[in-house]
Amino acid sequence: MKGRTAIITGSGRNIGKAIALKLAKNGVNIVINGSTNKKDCINVAEEAQSFGAQAIVKMGDIGLRETSAALVNTAIRNFGSVDILINNAAIRPSSPFLQMTHDDWSRVLAVNLGGSFWLAQACIPSMQRKNWGRIINFAGMNAIHGYKGRAHVSVSKHGCWGLTKALAKEFGPDGITTNIISPGPIETFHDDEEMTHHINSMKERIPLGRLGTPDEIAAAVLLLASDEGAFINGEMIKVNGGTET
DSSP states (O other), X not given: OTTOEEEETTOXXXXXXXXXXXXXXXXXXXXEOOSSOHHHHHHHHHHHHHTTOOEEEOOOOTTSHHHHHHHHHXXXXXXXXXXXXXXXXXXXXXXXXXXXXXXXXXHHHIIIIIHHHHHHHHHHHHHHHHTOEEEEEEOOGGGTSOOTTOHHHHHHHHHHHHHHHHHHHHHGGGTEEEEEEXXXXXXXXXXXXXXXXXXXXXXXXXXXXXXXXXXXXXXXHHHHHSGGGTTOOSOEEEESTTOOO
């Protein structure tokens, strides 16, 4: 994988950070992205560089189409192409359905689904030129279960699953695979205390008796992003310790 270039959205901490560092250890050039936590993103880039990888930071809100385009343009300007796109960034606010506003709905759909769409659209021409590419989206259990108070999140993640299947069929002939990972409850830091409590409360449902780790999600990403994963296309990979789905 040495010399490939990857964009990882939402990579300042947690799962995104683990993915960035896993790829960096395998020689991939890294473009780190976040919307607010610039210091964290810089720290990830510096750690990636300590492994010998090239790494840059490009901040920006992927819920805006122009920001997504600028992110891809920065990657191509610095590294010549984008070979691997990891659509990890997402927001998961809670809102009772009957009180959900148009802005609540639109914002979640823009970040969680729109960002994945716009970034894929901007990256695919670069991948087509090499006849090689990897797009990895993220679902989470919201793409399988409907969660009370998060209708917009569930819909956006279902949309990412649909986008994954469509891109897999349309661009598979160009050597581009598209897959989606659905993490189970993962040991991560959240500003949202309600989300942290929700994740911890699910431990008892996991047959392995523990939460997963960001590194275990990154390991699945590494397989899908590698040549060894070249025949996996249009699939949802559940990394959840056997959690009932």
